[in-house]
Amino acid sequence: MKQRGSILWLTGLSGAGKTTIAKGVAQELQKRNYLTEVLDGDIVRTYLSQGLGFSKQDRDTNVQRIGFVANLLSRNGIIAIAAVISPYRQVREELKQTTTNFIEIYVQAALAVCESRDVKGLYAKARAGQIKHFTGISDPYEEPINPDIICQTDQFTVEQCVNQVLHYLETQGLISTDFLDRS
């Protein structure tokens, strides 16, 4: 039984919950014995994109690079889960066209909510002008127009969002429905 690869691309503001959902989905998939890799924006910046900054061009390069790696995994049957702000629409659209089973997941929460969470203290620094090019504050975020999934993390729990993603994968035949009836 060879599994089908895919790319779960979680885009959204800092603090929207991308990494949390990515880890939750990965954990559930691993329980079901699916091969999964999480490509988290922060980790990937260390290993793949050191030296890149936060200009539009550098952000796009970062996204393309993660997309390239995710696609190597996806086309070999691995489920690659990328959690990356990826604020620009065009480069996301390009990945959608050029990669295997790309699923765009908009991890959505109001800016005020993300800012009030401020898990890493970054919004405070951005407001104070200590971080430039900060998405949502001093840099744009271009919302997906037609994402495959929208996880509204200011209205639903992490568990609900994780299940939403798993259910989508099941309905698309990307994972089996053996566990469809879990409550």
Add this chain to the structure above:
Amino acid sequence: MKQRGSILWLTGLSGAGKTTIAKGVAQELQKRNYLTEVLDGDIVRTYLSQGLGFSKQDRDTNVQRIGFVANLLSRNGIIAIAAVISPYRQVREELKQTTTNFIEIYVQAALAVCESRDVKGLYAKARAGQIKHFTGISDPYEEPINPDIICQTDQFTVEQCVNQVLHYLETQGLISTDFLDRS
């Protein structure tokens, strides 16, 4: 039947035959239905390492980055074949320690032979001083001390070298020996 992943790391001078052997091995493995990805130095520089130059630091970053990606594949059961000059010993040793099933393959040919092949015309340019930091001419190549395989491309054919690699994988139990008796 889940396959075992590995990293076939082909190191050697420009023109030694790394890419040719990588492609040959990949082709044979694909015939046997193994999932395989070739990470070729030149291609990878476009997708993963744009902006990096050929200083020791940049070369090491390039090698670490390819190693990171190869390991994502290897630990998920894919055979990743990297064809990269990777002239510095220490960073290769680090990869050997930190990745899954790293196999160092020294693709070896005398400098004079590589230079006489000069497939890409690079040696001529390096000799003319038009390319700086050229491995073997104006930049060092640190030979592997204890490689898992040495492919001597100035003494053996491509086919012989490819078979040498396949045979090694068979003896290590990384691929099955169903085809061991091919002539």
